Amino acid sequence: MPDNAQTQAQTQKEQPRRRQARGERRIAQLLEAAARVFCTTGYTAASTNAIAREAGVSPGTLYQFFPNKEAIAIELGDRLVHEMRETYGEALAPVDPATPLEEAIGSAIDRFMTFNTEHPVFFALMHGPDIPGRIAETHDQLHTTLTGRIESLLASLMPAATAADVTRTAHVCLGIYKAGLELVLAHEGAERAAYVQEIKDVLIRYLAPLVGDRLGHG
Amino acid sequence: MPDNAQTQAQTQKEQPRRRQARGERRIAQLLEAAARVFCTTGYTAASTNAIAREAGVSPGTLYQFFPNKEAIAIELGDRLVHEMRETYGEALAPVDPATPLEEAIGSAIDRFMTFNTEHPVFFALMHGPDIPGRIAETHDQLHTTLTGRIESLLASLMPAATAADVTRTAHVCLGIYKAGLELVLAHEGAERAAYVQEIKDVLIRYLAPLVGDRLGHG
Amino acid sequence: MPDNAQTQAQTQKEQPRRRQARGERRIAQLLEAAARVFCTTGYTAASTNAIAREAGVSPGTLYQFFPNKEAIAIELGDRLVHEMRETYGEALAPVDPATPLEEAIGSAIDRFMTFNTEHPVFFALMHGPDIPGRIAETHDQLHTTLTGRIESLLASLMPAATAADVTRTAHVCLGIYKAGLELVLAHEGAERAAYVQEIKDVLIRYLAPLVGDRLGHG
Amino acid sequence: MPDNAQTQAQTQKEQPRRRQARGERRIAQLLEAAARVFCTTGYTAASTNAIAREAGVSPGTLYQFFPNKEAIAIELGDRLVHEMRETYGEALAPVDPATPLEEAIGSAIDRFMTFNTEHPVFFALMHGPDIPGRIAETHDQLHTTLTGRIESLLASLMPAATAADVTRTAHVCLGIYKAGLELVLAHEGAERAAYVQEIKDVLIRYLAPLVGDRLGHG
DNA sequence: GATGAATGAGGATTCATTCAT
DNA sequence: TATGAATGAATCCTCATTCAT
Numbered sequence: 001m002p003d004n005a006q007t008q009a010q011t012q013k014e015q016p017r018r019r020q021a022r023g024e025r026r027i028a029q030l031l032e033a034a035a036r037v038f039c040t041t042g043y044t045a046a047s048t049n050a051i052a053r054e055a056g057v058s059p060g061t062l063y064q065f066f067p068n069k070e071a072i073a074i075e076l077g078d079r080l081v082h083e084m085r086e087t088y089g090e091a092l093a094p095v096d097p098a099t100p101l102e103e104a105i106g107s108a109i110d111r112f113m114t115f116n117t118e119h120p121v122f123f124a125l126m127h128g129p130d131i132p133g134r135i136a137e138t139h140d141q142l143h144t145t146l147t148g149r150i151e152s153l154l155a156s157l158m159p160a161a162t163a164a165d166v167t168r169t170a171h172v173c174l175g176i177y178k179a180g181l182e183l184v185l186a187h188e189g190a191e192r193a194a195y196v197q198e199i200k201d202v203l204i205r206y207l208a209p210l211v212g213d214r215l216g217h218g
Numbered sequence: 219m220p221d222n223a224q225t226q227a228q229t230q231k232e233q234p235r236r237r238q239a240r241g242e243r244r245i246a247q248l249l250e251a252a253a254r255v256f257c258t259t260g261y262t263a264a265s266t267n268a269i270a271r272e273a274g275v276s277p278g279t280l281y282q283f284f285p286n287k288e289a290i291a292i293e294l295g296d297r298l299v300h301e302m303r304e305t306y307g308e309a310l311a312p313v314d315p316a317t318p319l320e321e322a323i324g325s326a327i328d329r330f331m332t333f334n335t336e337h338p339v340f341f342a343l344m345h346g347p348d349i350p351g352r353i354a355e356t357h358d359q360l361h362t363t364l365t366g367r368i369e370s371l372l373a374s375l376m377p378a379a380t381a382a383d384v385t386r387t388a389h390v391c392l393g394i395y396k397a398g399l400e401l402v403l404a405h406e407g408a409e410r411a412a413y414v415q416e417i418k419d420v421l422i423r424y425l426a427p428l429v430g431d432r433l434g435h436g
Numbered sequence: 437m438p439d440n441a442q443t444q445a446q447t448q449k450e451q452p453r454r455r456q457a458r459g460e461r462r463i464a465q466l467l468e469a470a471a472r473v474f475c476t477t478g479y480t481a482a483s484t485n486a487i488a489r490e491a492g493v494s495p496g497t498l499y500q501f502f503p504n505k506e507a508i509a510i511e512l513g514d515r516l517v518h519e520m521r522e523t524y525g526e527a528l529a530p531v532d533p534a535t536p537l538e539e540a541i542g543s544a545i546d547r548f549m550t551f552n553t554e555h556p557v558f559f560a561l562m563h564g565p566d567i568p569g570r571i572a573e574t575h576d577q578l579h580t581t582l583t584g585r586i587e588s589l590l591a592s593l594m595p596a597a598t599a600a601d602v603t604r605t606a607h608v609c610l611g612i613y614k615a616g617l618e619l620v621l622a623h624e625g626a627e628r629a630a631y632v633q634e635i636k637d638v639l640i641r642y643l644a645p646l647v648g649d650r651l652g653h654g
Numbered sequence: 655m656p657d658n659a660q661t662q663a664q665t666q667k668e669q670p671r672r673r674q675a676r677g678e679r680r681i682a683q684l685l686e687a688a689a690r691v692f693c694t695t696g697y698t699a700a701s702t703n704a705i706a707r708e709a710g711v712s713p714g715t716l717y718q719f720f721p722n723k724e725a726i727a728i729e730l731g732d733r734l735v736h737e738m739r740e741t742y743g744e745a746l747a748p749v750d751p752a753t754p755l756e757e758a759i760g761s762a763i764d765r766f767m768t769f770n771t772e773h774p775v776f777f778a779l780m781h782g783p784d785i786p787g788r789i790a791e792t793h794d795q796l797h798t799t800l801t802g803r804i805e806s807l808l809a810s811l812m813p814a815a816t817a818a819d820v821t822r823t824a825h826v827c828l829g830i831y832k833a834g835l836e837l838v839l840a841h842e843g844a845e846r847a848a849y850v851q852e853i854k855d856v857l858i859r860y861l862a863p864l865v866g867d868r869l870g871h872g
Numbered sequence: 873g874a875t876g877a878a879t880g881a882g883g884a885t886t887c888a889t890t891c892a893t
Numbered sequence: 894t895a896t897g898a899a900t901g902a903a904t905c906c907t908c909a910t911t912c913a914t
Contacts (some may be wrong), residue, residue: 023873028901044262044263047908048909048910049907049908057875058876059875059876059877060873060875060912061873061874063911064873065908069909098407164409167414168412171401172398172401172420179390179393179396183390191386194386195386198387198390201424202390202394205424205427206419206424208423238893238896240893244899265883266883266884267883267884268883275899275900277886277901278885278886278887278898278901278902279899282897286885287883458914459876476878480698483903483904484904493879494879495905496880496881496907497878498906499905499907500878504905505904505905511680519910600845604849607837608834608849611834612830612833613834615829615832616829619826629821631825631826638826641862642855642859642861701888702889711896712897712898713888713896714889714891714896714898714899717888718895722888723888723889728897831875848913
């Protein structure tokens with residue numbers, strides 16, 4: 001609920017409402033600019049002045065909406081996570097146990113790859129040994145969220161596994177996905193599609209034995 | 219005898235500049251310090267002053283041996299690559315075709331994980347969307363070298379595959395390895411060992427069908 | 437109304453960036469400070485921090501208006517040239533052929549000496565074998581402009597001379613002027629006036645034979 | 655007498671003598687290097703390390719012979735002055751009053767131009783608004799010496815003039831010479847020769863009326 | 873709320889000079 | 894003595910952040 005500001009009580013004060021309308025636009029504008037800059041230069045090398053410039057506003061304006069550079073990255077991450085949940089949430093929803101593994105993984109990967117290729121910042125933010133201190137929190141938060149979802153998915157498929165095993169497997173899956181995403185983002189067209197397929201294969205083959213070899217073509 | 223320095227310079231590696239032993243020690247010291255700092259903060263956020271401080275010398279001393287920050291990272295990378303080749307080179311040497319895939323992958327991963335665990339900078343340097351310009355060259359060089367080695371390994375195992383397929387597979391393997399390394403570095407003791415095993419499994423299962431399912435236990 | 441800044445920007449000279457009045461004042465202030473520092477220490481030895489300090493602002497402020505030290509010198513030079521043209525331009529305008537040489541030279545020297553005495557940086561900037569790279573361009577530009585003006589003046593007075601001769605004579609005149617300026621700036625009061633007169637004499641006697649000895653007292 | 659170190663008492667101590675032999679070579683070597691560097695970059699921008707490198711010695715060695723950068727310039731200046739005196743001293747020796755002005759000036763300029771084109775540092779050192787503080791002393795010293803010589807020359811030619819007039823005239827002559835030198839150094843071949851002639855003309859025409867119009871062709 | 877200006881600490885790098893070997 | 898190493902203050906410049914308008 002990062003948008004509860006919008007659903008807040010609307011008193012007679014006219015300023016708040018208008019402020020929020022304009023403010024939301026500005027915030028979106030700034031976050032888009034930040035996304036572009038982060039993608040280009042990475043978080044550490046991105047300067048708030050550059051973000052403001054990219055957004056077409058003055059540095060002062062930027063700081064009217066974000067207390068500091070970190071907050072921009074955090075909000076950006078939050079919104080991405082939110083959008084991901086809204087739009088692709090069901091990609092990680094518990095699957096019908098009857099669904100063949102191949103199909104389940106295939107569709108999940110397709111959805112996430114679509115999202116991530118449309119929002120390359122996501123990768124940039126979730127992928128930095130350059131990202132300092134506090135941001136790691138957002139990173140970790142997202143990581144935890146994603147891992148949690150994968151874990152619950154896996155849990156239903158690997159009833160015999162210990163919690164630690166499930167967690168580990170989830171981390172490995174996420175790691176494979178991130179590695180794959182990097183490769184996918186580095187290629188285009190047919191080659192990109194081929195990489196997507198490879199990632200699916202990696203995951204399918206990795207998970208098949210763990211989930212009882214419930215392969216679709218069995 | 220102003221040139222006796224030159225006559226004694228023939229010892230080590232024919233460095234363009236004749237250095238004193240002290241200098242070599244300082245360089246090693248600086249590179250170690252840099253490794254620590256890069257690991258902690260990432261390349262972009264690492265400051266040369268911080269490296270000098272970590273090495274216990276003044277900024278000027280650092281610049282007596284390295285023309286700039288980039289050169290430090292490059293030299294560090296070069297030395298790591300060199301050491302890797304010296305010590306673990308055969309890890310990617312063509313394997314006896316009779317070797318079971320499981321064993322081949324297992325030993326290669328073990329060797330590389332050992333190296334990377336002992337030299338965590340390696341990962342930090344080879345892993346940055348934040349790493350600018352020239353360093354990318356070293357990065358790319360290493361990447362190309364590694365990929366090449368993996369490719370030639372795979373080529374002998376996948377005689378039917380196209381060159382493009384082999385290349386793609388090699389990239390995927392390297393990607394999996396890097397993702398796995400990140401997980402391995404994030405854990406310790408038994409859990410770390412478990413992750414190492416997972417990575418081996420991922421690779422084995424990924425490659426087995428490609429190389430004719432030449433599994434040891436077949 | 438985020439663009440009202442743009443609509444008001446049409447006033448002065450269509451600067452690429454809309455500046456506030458405060459900014460323009462700062463720029464003037466900085467240029468004045470730079471002029472003082474350049475005069476005192478010369479361009480090379482002048483530090484941007486010293487200029488900022490002299491202007492009573494922080495280093496960052498200086499760099500808000502000038503990308504580097506060179507730009508300060510260039511802008512300073514440009515403004516001086518501009519002012520010189522505005523105020524003293526006609527000093528080198530083609531003279532009435534009836535004007536005695538003595539009078540023509542006398543008035544030109546008087547005007548230029550006045551300007552240069554009031555703006556001693558001009559000499560400092562236009563006079564350095566120590567001035568590096570890009571500044572030389574402004575220097576050369578001005579030099580070319582001045583020489584050109586002198587040439588066209590001389591051309592009308594020395595109709596029989598070759599272009600090369602005219603150019604050479606113009607360079608010599610400018611050289612004499614600059615040498616004289618140095619002497620003038622090094623003295624004050626009556627002595628300064630005496631030097632001004634000497635320079636006039638040097639030029640008159642040098643040019644008289646070349647221009648047909650059209651001396652006023654002939 | 656900057657070389658009195660050489661003429662000093664030679665005791666039984668063998669070191670001093672040998673040191674001085676080697677030392678003199680080193681000093682000459684360093685001064686030549688300094689001359690080249692000063693010519694290229696100007697005094698301020700010249701670094702002692704660059705001078706040492708140019709001389710093919712280490713910074714430490716440089717400082718074994720010169721206490722600081724300034725001292726190098728000073729010694730260089732002294733030696734140049736000395737050499738100038740040795741070789742071209744008579745160029746400014748009192749002339750036979752019978753010598754036509756044209757001839758006297760012509761030969762003096764020829765000699766000095768020869769010296770200065772063979773030793774371009776001289777100009778570089780004697781010509782810097784970039785030359786800071788203490789060096790100005792050498793500068794001034796030389797300036798005074800030269801001016802003094804010119805003054806005594808002029809004094810014999812302008813018996814009616816006041817001391818102040820003579821001094822002023824000497825300064826003007828020296829200024830003209832320096833300005834001319836700059837032009838001469840900026841050209842080559844025939845054009846250079848033409849500029850030399852121009853300078854002679856300037857001086858002759860300037861001085862002729864002052865010295866009683868004792869022109870050779872009168 | 874928006875702007876451009878202002879800040880000043882910090883970062884990369886240089887350089888005159890000193891030191892250890 | 895010669896060398897290369899060491900120093901650290903000073904340079905140029907950047908940037909997150911705050912301020913005045």
